[in-house]
Amino acid sequence: MSILNISEMEISVFYLVGIPGLEHANIWISIPICLMYTVAILGNRTILFFIKTEPSLHEPMYYFLSMLALSDLGLSLSSLPTMLRIFLFNAPGISPDACIAQEFFIHGFSAMESSVLLIMSFDRFIAICNPLRYTSILTSARVIQIGLAFSLKNVLLILPFPFTLKHLKYCKKNLLSQSYCLHQDVMKLACTDNKVNIIYGLFVALTGILDLTFIFMSYMLILKAVLSIASRKERLKVLNTCVSHICAVLIFYVPIISLAVIYRFAKHSFPITRILIADAFLLVPPLMNPIVYCVKSQQIRNLVLEKLCQKQS
DSSP states (O other): OHHHHHHTSOOOOEEOOOSTTOGGGHHHHHHHHHHHHHHHHHHHHHHHHHHHHOGGGOSHHHHHHHHHHHHHHHHHHHHHHHHHHHHTTOOOEEOHHHHHHHHHHHHHHHHHHHHHHHHHHHHHHHHHHSGGGHHHHSOHHHHHHHHHHHHHHHHHHHTHHHHHHHTSOOOSOOBOSSSSOOHHHHHTTOSSOOHHHHHHHHHHHHHHHHHHHHHHHHHHHHHHHHHTOSOHHHHHHHHHTTHHHHHHHHHHHHHHHHHHHHHHHOTTSOHHHHHHHHHHHHHHHHHHHHHHHHHHOHHHHHHHHHHHHHHHO
């Protein structure tokens, strides 16, 4: 009877994992991770600062870029606490409530980033395929409306996650498989029926696939419009305006697709591979997006260089 009670006792702590086999080197691993977070947070704050203070950047494209920077900041700040606890303080434990809260913010900002990348693809489509009506279609008021509409959509989409997880009971397993909490990872620990979580999780995943599909369709139409331009030089010039966004799409979606492929076709692969790709999903986009846009956007690059030259003088 006592054994039965113990097995059914609700778990009060979940345990996250760092990098298996390298627990002794956590303090050294924390150094590059802290540097990546620092660069990501400073880079995205810099982009937001310049877009807010520089009138020449008050254009739809840069408003959408500021939404991307906000999403990246949210992703960084959502995963930062558990990453630091594991690698810097060697404290992998997290309460179920804190874990559920973290997964809500991580999934919410991930969904927002996917939506922003979709919006930015439409922005590039309108700018290339209908340049004369660009400013009349994407007015400041309409940009704000689009941003608020997609933000509300993503909050409503992710809101059921914490409630459905909260209704589950966790009484046997308490070891998660990542350095942070995800819906699909937490629900696997439940000792009660989680079919609702599985079905709704698939629905949310399908919305992400839908975003990627629309992005792909936008670029097919952009490519069709570009190929109709006679001059090769003009074609390259037009395509160059899409390079930053294409890089952002690849940086965000490649880790997600890689994880999906590994879970589907290589379930018995090394756990370290899955963990590194999962960590890259949250670490790399917030780190690389500001760098890509600073390098490829001449206006932002010139503003950054101008500020640096002022400080040096």
